[in-house]
Amino acid sequence: MRRFRAMNALDIEELEKRYPTGVEALRGVSLRIAPGELFGLLGPNGAGKSTLIHCTTGLAQPTGGTIQVFGHDAIGDYGPARQAVGLAPQEPNLDWFLTVEETLDYHAGYFGMPKRERRERTAELLETFSLTEKADERTRTLSGGMKRRLILARAMMHRPRLLILDEPTAGVDVELRLELWHYVQRINQEGTTILLTTHYLEEAEQLCDRIAFINEGQIVGEGTSAELAARYGAASLEDAYLALVGRKELSRSHIEVEAVS
Amino acid sequence: MSAGQIRFATLWRREVNRFMKIKKQTIGAPLLETFLYISVFGAALGSRVGDLHGIDYVVFVIPGLIMMAWSINSFANNSSSILQQKFQGAIQDQLSSPASPLELLLAFSLGGFMRGLLVALLTFLAASLLVDLPVDHILVLIPALFLVGFFFSQLGVLIGVRAEQFDDVAFAQTFVLQPLIFLGGVFYSASLLPQPFQTLTHFNPIFYMINLVRYGFVGFSEVSVALSLLALTAATAVLFAVNLRLFSRGYRLRA
Numbered sequence: 075m076r077r078f079r080a081m082n083a084l085d086i087e088e089l090e091k092r093y094p095t096g097v098e099a100l101r102g103v104s105l106r107i108a109p110g111e112l113f114g115l116l117g118p119n120g121a122g123k124s125t126l127i128h129c130t131t132g133l134a135q136p137t138g139g140t141i142q143v144f145g146h147d148a149i150g151d152y153g154p155a156r157q158a159v160g161l162a163p164q165e166p167n168l169d170w171f172l173t174v175e176e177t178l179d180y181h182a183g184y185f186g187m188p189k190r191e192r193r194e195r196t197a198e199l200l201e202t203f204s205l206t207e208k209a210d211e212r213t214r215t216l217s218g219g220m221k222r223r224l225i226l227a228r229a230m231m232h233r234p235r236l237l238i239l240d241e242p243t244a245g246v247d248v249e250l251r252l253e254l255w256h257y258v259q260r261i262n263q264e265g266t267t268i269l270l271t272t273h274y275l276e277e278a279e280q281l282c283d284r285i286a287f288i289n290e291g292q293i294v295g296e297g298t299s300a301e302l303a304a305r306y307g308a309a310s311l312e313d314a315y316l317a318l319v320g321r322k323e324l325s326r327s328h329i330e331v332e333a334v335s
Numbered sequence: 336m337s338a339g340q341i342r343f344a345t346l347w348r349r350e351v352n353r354f355m356k357i358k359k360q361t362i363g364a365p366l367l368e369t370f371l372y373i374s375v376f377g378a379a380l381g382s383r384v385g386d387l388h389g390i391d392y393v394v395f396v397i398p399g400l401i402m403m404a405w406s407i408n409s410f411a412n413n414s415s416s417i418l419q420q421k422f423q424g425a426i427q428d429q430l431s432s433p434a435s436p437l438e439l440l441l442a443f444s445l446g447g448f449m450r451g452l453l454v455a456l457l458t459f460l461a462a463s464l465l466v467d468l469p470v471d472h473i474l475v476l477i478p479a480l481f482l483v484g485f486f487f488s489q490l491g492v493l494i495g496v497r498a499e500q501f502d503d504v505a506f507a508q509t510f511v512l513q514p515l516i517f518l519g520g521v522f523y524s525a526s527l528l529p530q531p532f533q534t535l536t537h538f539n540p541i542f543y544m545i546n547l548v549r550y551g552f553v554g555f556s557e558v559s560v561a562l563s564l565l566a567l568t569a570a571t572a573v574l575f576a577v578n579l580r581l582f583s584r585g586y587r588l589r590a
Binding site for chain 1: 336337338339341342344345346348349352353356357420423424425427428429430431432433434435585589590
């Protein structure tokens with residue numbers, strides 16, 4: 075008998091990634107993100123967040139397990155799978171030779187968007203991200219915040235159904251961070267599924283429907299912020315996170331108790 | 336246009352746009368270099384040399400210079416474009432798109448091919464103004480030049496993918512490619528060399544390419560034209576297959 079499973083936006087099963095150096099970045103990660111969800115992936119540096127994202131977007135090749143994006147195998151059926159994904163990477167990876175406008179136009183072209191649609195979408199996103207005045211400037215002349223906006227606009231150009239934001243607010247000022255939060259919430263409400271990795275627990279707590287903690291290449295906890303805190307008998311998401319990544323001694327309540335004693 | 340056609344056209348347009356944005360370096364400099372070669376070897380030395388195998392020396396040299404312009408520019412463009420994009424991380428935008436390994440490889444290859452074609456064409460036009468340059472065997476010349484351009488485009492892609500630093504590209508161009516081209520008979524006929532250099536020249540693959548192009552222009556070759564065409568076709572096909580395999584495996588492109 076044929077088995078039917080509800081189609082997830084992202085369905086990762088027993089994902090493994092071992093680099094040629096022998097480093098095991100992912101050790102049997104399984105994760106499901108429903109369509110329309112805003113999902114947070116938290117973990118310390120080197121936990122495997124970026125590797126998971128790279129495996130999903132074709133920038134890294136898994137050594138085991140499966141990834142499905144809206145029912146399409148990310149390896150065997152990579153065309154439709156990648157078409158559905160937009161990636162805003164952690165490190166700015168803009169081409170210094172291109173202008174802001176060209177960056178968006180080329181990206182949309184790689185995804186097969188016709189010229190007229192590209193032009194309209196470019197104008198729309200330049201406006202949304204306050205980049206219209208910078209349209210003809212080369213990307214290398216942009217400030218850090220502007221580059222961050224452009225990377226997010228580029229990820230949105232081909233109207234992805236799943237948007238992956240790899241630490242989008244790392245190193246940005248408060249104003250831009252709030253702007254990005256508003257934008258992320260807006261497009262999520264419009265139906266875009268979002269996978270967000272972040273170091274900021276309050277960001278995940280405020281934005282995400284569900285959260286997963288990843289540590290040493292494994293998912294060590296998953297649920298809503300309240301569920302995670304309750305499950306681990308912690309007062310806050312931060313305490314639950316520290317308990318799960320084995321750094322309980324850094325908990326504020328723990329430090330306060332020690333200071334009193 | 337289908338989505339796939341738009342994608343391929345964009346990938347290719349990006350590569351052409353890249354070298355056109357820095358055309359002083361990518362088009363102007365190679366043209367000046369070729370012009371200087373024609374001036375020094377053609378006008379200055381040529382008057383002393385007279386002719387080679389019954390062909391005016393400057394006319395003898397120009398086919399080799401055209402072939403050299405196409406090959407070096409194809410190679411340099413692709414090797415530096417790929418390495419630069421790897422270095423900046425910008426290549427991730429293409430790699431995470433739905434583009435297939437074949438589409439990516441062809442687009443990168445055609446970028447260098449186009450730059451080589453443009454420089455070679457301008458060199459040909461400039462040379463035609465200076466001397467009476469014949470085109471004796473156009474049916475050999477066109478496939479020969481296209482194969483040479485495609486071969487060096489593939490070589491540039493290979494080196495660009497393998498390279499981890501700019502030194503790797505510079506090494507391949509300065510210490511391997513240029514000596515092979517110079518010693519392949521651009522400026523002289525191999526039959527004038529003493530032994531064992533005459534025999535050694537026959538082990539240089541570029542010697543056969545120069546002879547093919549020279550045959551196309553002036554009807555003179557020191558080797559079998561059919562055999563050279565066949566060998567060049569086979570070598571280009573092998574190099575393309577190797578590159579396609581590297582792109583399919585994501586070698587040094589995907590982690």
